[in-house]
Amino acid sequence: MRLFWLEFKRFTTSLAFILYTIVTAVFILLNVWPMIGRGLATPPTSPTAHYELITTTDFHPLKTNALDQLQEAHTDNAYVTYPFGFAKRVTLNAQVQAKVGKLLNQARRIDNRPTLAKTLGHVDQLLGGHSDYAPATLQRFAVRPMTLAEARQDHTLIMRKDRITGAYARLFADIAGIIAAILPTIVIIAYCYIDRRAQVMPTIQAKPMGTLKWLGTQYAASVAGLIIPVIIAALALFGRVTWLYPGVALDYLAFAKAACFWVLPTLMVSTAVGFLSDALFSNFTGFALQIGWWLIVMTIGARQVIGNYGWLLIPRHNTLHNVAYFYAHLSELAINRLGYTILAITLLILTMLLINLQREGKYRGLHIRPAHH
Amino acid sequence: MVYTFGQLTIKEIRANEFLPSLLTIAFCGIIPILFTLHPTTIAQAALPGEMFMPLVAILCFGGIFLPEQVAGVADVLNSKRTQLLTIYLIRLGWYTLLLSLVNTLLILSYQLPTATAVLWFDFLTKALFIGSLTVFSYAAFGSLAAAYLIPTVYFTLCLGYPHLGPLNLMVLMRQQSWTDNWWQLGVAVIFLVVGFRLLRNAAAKS
Numbered sequence: 001m002r003l004f005w006l007e008f009k010r011f012t013t014s015l016a017f018i019l020y021t022i023v024t025a026v027f028i029l030l031n032v033w034p035m036i037g038r039g040l041a042t043p044p045t046s047p048t049a050h051y052e053l054i055t056t057t058d059f060h061p062l063k064t065n066a067l068d069q070l071q072e073a074h075t076d077n078a079y080v081t082y083p084f085g086f087a088k089r090v091t092l093n094a095q096v097q098a099k100v101g102k103l104l105n106q107a108r109r110i111d112n113r114p115t116l117a118k119t120l121g122h123v124d125q126l127l128g129g130h131s132d133y134a135p136a137t138l139q140r141f142a143v144r145p146m147t148l149a150e151a152r153q154d155h156t157l158i159m160r161k162d163r164i165t166g167a168y169a170r171l172f173a174d175i176a177g178i179i180a181a182i183l184p185t186i187v188i189i190a191y192c193y194i195d196r197r198a199q200v201m202p203t204i205q206a207k208p209m210g211t212l213k214w215l216g217t218q219y220a221a222s223v224a225g226l227i228i229p230v231i232i233a234a235l236a237l238f239g240r241v242t243w244l245y246p247g248v249a250l251d252y253l254a255f256a257k258a259a260c261f262w263v264l265p266t267l268m269v270s271t272a273v274g275f276l277s278d279a280l281f282s283n284f285t286g287f288a289l290q291i292g293w294w295l296i297v298m299t300i301g302a303r304q305v306i307g308n309y310g311w312l313l314i315p316r317h318n319t320l321h322n323v324a325y326f327y328a329h330l331s332e333l334a335i336n337r338l339g340y341t342i343l344a345i346t347l348l349i350l351t352m353l354l355i356n357l358q359r360e361g362k363y364r365g366l367h368i369r370p371a372h373h
Numbered sequence: 374m375v376y377t378f379g380q381l382t383i384k385e386i387r388a389n390e391f392l393p394s395l396l397t398i399a400f401c402g403i404i405p406i407l408f409t410l411h412p413t414t415i416a417q418a419a420l421p422g423e424m425f426m427p428l429v430a431i432l433c434f435g436g437i438f439l440p441e442q443v444a445g446v447a448d449v450l451n452s453k454r455t456q457l458l459t460i461y462l463i464r465l466g467w468y469t470l471l472l473s474l475v476n477t478l479l480i481l482s483y484q485l486p487t488a489t490a491v492l493w494f495d496f497l498t499k500a501l502f503i504g505s506l507t508v509f510s511y512a513a514f515g516s517l518a519a520a521y522l523i524p525t526v527y528f529t530l531c532l533g534y535p536h537l538g539p540l541n542l543m544v545l546m547r548q549q550s551w552t553d554n555w556w557q558l559g560v561a562v563i564f565l566v567v568g569f570r571l572l573r574n575a576a577a578k579s
Binding site: 015027078083089175178179190191193283292298 | 400407409417420436439517521525529533
């Protein structure tokens, strides 16, 4: 425990950590603070108002939206696929175009979801995969504005299940996840670099201490430090919500749950990537890998920000609404978070093996830039 | 032995920037996999230059301060005829050139002659803006972490924060006027001038 506190103190007094704390807290507050208002407790009444988007389970909007888009793409022979999340234009030859046209006509006559998914799945295959017509992503077409009845149902869920704070905590977790997936990697690489710069690595590696204890303590102390600005932002936002909703029954643990169960696994992974890339490259080269992963996840998530969990490192829920979707997919989100916690531990074990090799003098890192041992 | 500026540049690039430059080119090699090389709109054409190249720029420009991180080396170098500041300028120039080359190849592959100049100016501005922010962050805080952290946070803010005005890097992607790039270029010049002044002052004090 003493080693943990020594590491924690050393880590949290570093300039990198202080900068990280400031920029992370400011980033979260800049993005979430303006979204917090008094309006969430007011029930919707206007039948003509334009309500927020939801992901619906209805077959009709899904079919209409999907076939409208496919028709347009077919007419222009300009389809879009998303390999690694980035949009790419696909042009088909006459033979494949004709096949897509035939499938489009077939799809128009379909009146049930599994058959539509199967038919559009064939379109996806003809496009080379990664399109919106793949069965796994077809749900994205089922997004539309809420009706008054749905807005009332959404409001009921916000008041009864979310108890106001839950809705804001989801938005907070969405934004905090974006920054927690990238900045900890930089901070950790910079932190590890201090030891290399001071040329104390041989001394540290020769200490009579197991790698598990050494790395495990360093990792735990880093994660404990890196979550601090997330908690600071959560407290500030919670304070604002309680100020704006006096006398309303709030979920006082909503922000804490969002920080620990939603943001923490993302932060654990990016921290583990920092340690692993330091062990692998001994410098900032590993940051390129994390930034590549982060950008891909961000672009995949950006295709449906109002509720998109799946296997994303940064699960997206960039809305105060779409509450029914959140509760219907809560188990999916839980499996996602558990999966990334396991991945973080796996990356840490991999780092430990590399450090063991270094301590035995069998591995000295892939040096793309000058490294200091 | 006294080297000319040209000889020094070649030696410096060969010694410290050759492998990172190859890595940069390899990293940029995934552009054709990630993005379309046959865009139909300027917004689509701007995606790699505004979404991907700023991140490559963070990696490149953040690295210009790496080789002298060993304690005391900076002081030794500053006592020599060629100051460390000159070395930084050479590296900054080299990476600006390298990224411009990648941008040029990318834009030429688009075959969009009417948009070539606008895209080229836009992409160059992104690299310079991020590069100058990296230099300024390092100079202001004297920390490598700052050189990577601050530009990354700024880029992330550009993705979703709506109040950056003409300083939002996603100009053409969001169908803003290309002239916003003049603001970004102006700020980049200020960051570079202030950043290098701070570095010079720090070198003089050490």
